[in-house]
Amino acid sequence: MAWMAWTVPTAIFFCVIALALLTFTVLAIRYPETPRLGVLRIETTRGDRLFITLLGSAFINLAWLGTMSDPQWWALILCLVYATAVFRWV
Amino acid sequence: MEKTVNQKAWFLVLPVLVLVAFSAVIPLMTVVNYSVQDTFGNNEFYWAGLEWFSEMLDSERMWNALSRQLVFSAIILAIEVPLGIFVALNMPKKGFWASLCLVLMALPLLVPWNVVGTIWQIFGRVDIGLLGYTLDKIGIPYNYTQDFFAAWATVIIMDVWHWTSLVALLAYAGLQSIPDAYYQAAKIDQASRLAVFRFIELPKMQGVLMIAILLRFMDSFMIYTEPFVVTGGGPGNSTTFLSIDLVKMALGQFDLGPAAAFSIMYFLVILLISWVFYTVMTNLEKREGA
Structure with missing residues (x-):
């Protein structure tokens, strides 16, 4: 596994996904x-909404990184708001 | 009688799952790992956080390559899809000529990408290439190694030559599946040729056209070999598309971190545009069906 160059943050990231x-x-089964x-x-089904949330979150994070100077945590909070909106209204 | 629920068939997809994991998921995870680290070789990595992503987002080089790529994909889709449909509409429906047309149309698809690049590289040369030589003799200035416009024209015409037949073959398959009854009904209603195309052929081709557009978009967005062989990304950087730039960065300069960050953004853009295409098309289909 050394060749994959794992780090704790990326491992956590993939575990969450x-x-x-x-x-x-x-x-979906239950x-x-x-x-x-x-x-x-x-x-959209529930799975579609998860996909839209994850893809949108990636772009929110990139946009935040490119335009804002505030810490990246804020983008993550924005993503949570976005996720709630997607699951509620999309 | 109640139907028995048996989900064991899912195990049959396990081999595919393993294959995809090895060929796509694990490499992609490795790219994500590389994108947050710096390396100087020897498999030693140092944490860099989001630095490469910031650097790439600020990089004019990346934005230029992305815009060139988007323009290229838009142009070839705008040419290949209508042209492919036009060719399919005019192909013979059955008999010897239909088979001959199918074989001829399939030929460019069988030529390997680097060979297509080489063919056009020689074809366009002013000293020995048929196209370049002819254009030069009739007085049209054409030099794809020095002129921006000629380089773009060559790369676009080459892609159209290589891939229009894919769209045409898919559209042809869609057309062949339309039952005669539809045409007879149109005839009774005295529908014009345009109306037949608009209300019968086009809706019936929608499914295959969706596949054609998706395939052509993804392929053109990832194009590497052909422009690399013909122009090498030049003149200057004018035909340096995303993947050419990416390979320069990853293998030429061995900047694995920035290249990994670049690839992730590249992947996300492809994923987004493909998803939008797919969603719009499937929803249109559902609405037409309803």
């Missing part, structure tokens, strides 16, 4: 997903 995927798989139409006028 893996955990999210696992949680949503279990949720409570089957039903697609719904949200503000984007596209049909």
Whole structure:
């Protein structure tokens, strides 16, 4: 594994993503997903909303890094707000 | 009688999962690990945090390559998709000529990328290439090694030559699957040729066109070999697309950290645009079906 050059932060990052995927798989088995139409006028399931959240969060973090001088933690908080909005309205 | 639920079939996809993990997931994770560290070789790494991402976001070089790439993909999609549909509409529907057309259309797809690059590199040369020589003789200034416009034109025409047949073949398959009854109904209604295309052929081709657009977008966005062989990214940096720039950075300069950060952003852009394409197309399809 040394060739993969692991670090603690990146390991935590992948663990969180893996955990999210696992949680949503279990949720999908226990409570089957039903697609719904949200503000984007596209049909989304719970899994789709997770994907939109993760992809959007990546761009929020990059935009924050490129434009703001404040610590990156703020971007993470913004991502949480974004995630809540996506799961509520998209 | 209640249907038995058996999810064991999921185990059958395990080999694919292992294969994808080895060929895509693990390398991608390694790239993420590289993107937050610095290395001077010997497999020794030093924590750099988000420094490379900041550097890349501020880098004019990256933004220029990205805009060149977007312009290139937009141009080739704007040419190849309508041209492919036009070719498919005009191909014979059955018989000997249909088979011949199919074989001829499939030929460019079988040529390896570096060979396509070499063909066009020689074809465009003013001293020995048929295209370059002819243009030069009729007095049109053309030199893809020195002129920005000629270099772009060559790379775009080369891509159109190589890949329009993919769009045409997919559109042709879509057209072949339309039952005759639709055309008969259109005839009864005295629909014009344009109306037949707009209300029968185009909606019926939507599925395959979605695949064609997605494939062509992703391929053109990742284009490397052909422009590298023909222009080497020049003149200057005018045809240095994202992957050419990335390879220069990662292998030429061995700047693994910045190159890794660059690749992640590159990957995210592809993922976003492909997702938007896919979502828009599938939702259009659902709405048409409803």
